[in-house]
Amino acid sequence: MAAASRSKHHSGSKSPVSLIYRRKTMPLKIFWCVVSLLFAVNRCFAEDDHEMEEFLKREFSLSKPYQGVGSLGSSHWELMGDAMVTTEQVRLTPDMQSRQGAVWSRIPCHLKDWEMQVHFKIHGQGKKNLNGDGLAIWYTKERMQKGPVFGNMDNFTGLGVFVDTYPNEEKHIERIFPFVLAMVGNGTVSYDHERDGRPTELGGCNAMVRNLKHDTFLFIRYIRRRLTVMIDIDGQHEWRDCLDLPGVRLPKGYYFGASAVTGDLSDNHDIISLKLYQLTVLWSQKEEGEEEDEITIPSVDNMELLRLGQIEEGMSGVAIFFTVLFSLLGCIFLVIIGLVVYSHWNESRRKRFY
Ligand SMILES: [Ca+2]
Missing domain, CATH: 2.60.120.200 (Jelly Rolls)
Structure with missing residues (x-):
């Protein structure tokens, strides 16, 4: 479809305003090419001055x-x-x-x-x-x-x-x-x-x-x-x-x-x-x-703004890590408390027996 429509609209439909724009910028581009030739040879040829x-x-x-x-x-x-x-x-x-x-x-x-x-x-x-x-x-x-x-x-x-x-x-x-x-x-x-x-x-x-x-x-x-x-x-x-x-x-x-x-x-x-x-x-x-x-x-x-979604994804990864970490620490803390309480209870029970 693209090829057909391209040939259909080839005839005499150039954009006059763009041509003016291009003419205006061309001397400037030549100037910069000369300037850049003095400093870096391939800049002039590497820049985007393709036939268009x-x-x-x-x-x-x-x-x-x-x-x-x-x-x-x-x-x-x-x-x-x-x-x-x-x-x-x-x-x-x-x-x-x-x-x-x-x-x-x-x-x-x-x-x-x-x-x-x-x-x-x-x-x-x-x-x-x-x-x-x-x-x-x-x-x-x-x-x-x-x-x-x-x-x-x-x-x-x-x-x-x-x-x-x-x-x-x-x-x-x-x-x-x-x-x-x-x-x-x-x-x-x-x-x-x-x-x-x-x-x-x-x-x-x-x-x-x-x-x-x-x-x-x-x-x-x-x-x-x-x-x-x-x-x-x-x-x-x-x-x-x-x-x-x-x-x-x-x-x-x-x-x-x-x-x-x-x-x-x-x-x-x-x-x-x-x-x-x-x-x-x-x-x-x-x-x-x-x-x-x-x-x-x-x-x-x-553009960071448009990557908000990705940043949020990254943040949630970090959040998951910390959640797991704190949960583990919490569990260990509870186990220690439990052991301390149990040993205290055990000791007091032994004292009662004697
Ligand atoms: Ca407004």
């Missing part, structure tokens, strides 16, 4: 005129909650209190390397910080679930990238909202809404995305287990770095989706398009070898 091509995958993309979106059986995308399709956008929530909506891909994605470009718009009547709550882009095992994480379920399995427009935590030092934040869940990690997800964040950046006249974009790239999030919100057609993290392990076969929620405060949360590009990159033999151990649970290298 990208192709739009229509089955995972959502764009005007949103043909058949939300209707039964005829679209690759399914709506839920308060989400609505108009000619201009998929409106996840209107600018009204207590709404939640989502749009989910019906097809699991088995691409190894991909890039998602999100054209979105957040706008409403609320003045600064009197609006909420934000929207989320998902790549998860679960789909079509209602819940508290920007309209999606908590304890999700996979990747969530959030555009959080309301600061729930009062004392946000050095953090300006709206804030873009990424999180990977393994099914047991909870999103802390009251703290705007800070305990579980992989990183992020502030992004003044509300009520803008120009187009706003979010870019999520997953390539050779490296997660990169960028934003284009200034109307300059330039990608700004938001997050760049290696060692992010996401299983294949998850679903793309977008969701949003409003509470006491509200906003229109609109998706204008979701464009998914397949990236064809060379993997080194070592990476290919690692890939053979199929990833089944999402994880992030060197």
Whole structure:
């Protein structure tokens, strides 16, 4: 199936925004190659500058005129909650209190390397910080679930990238909202809404995305287990770095989706398009070898938070050891007490006899 769809979408579907991004970074890369040549010869060649091509995958993309979106059986995308399709956008929530909506891909994605470009718009009547709550882009095992994480379920399995427009935590030092934040869940990690997800964040950046006249974009790239999030919100057609993290392990076969929620405060949360590009990159033999151990649970290298489950397992092992140890000591103590009492009783009995 993958080979067929690849050839089908090869023709003329290159990602213009990514090409701009690549052009911008290329001189910098050449500069660093020259610098690194002076210090370490193989650095330049070892870095990840593989030839890369990208192709739009229509089955995972959502764009005007949103043909058949939300209707039964005829679209690759399914709506839920308060989400609505108009000619201009998929409106996840209107600018009204207590709404939640989502749009989910019906097809699991088995691409190894991909890039998602999100054209979105957040706008409403609320003045600064009197609006909420934000929207989320998902790549998860679960789909079509209602819940508290920007309209999606908590304890999700996979990747969530959030555009959080309301600061729930009062004392946000050095953090300006709206804030873009990424999180990977393994099914047991909870999103802390009251703290705007800070305990579980992989990183992020502030992004003044509300009520803008120009187009706003979010870019999520997953390539050779490296997660990169960028934003284009200034109307300059330039990608700004938001997050760049290696060692992010996401299983294949998850679903793309977008969701949003409003509470006491509200906003229109609109998706204008979701464009998914397949990236064809060379993997080194070592990476290919690692890939053979199929990833089944999402994880992030060197991220203790996501290993809570494992730590707990380790702790319970230690706990079992101490429980056994103290039980044994307790038994020995009781035996000694018993012997002492018995010998005392024996002695007093002998005294009574004489
Ligand atoms: Ca928030």
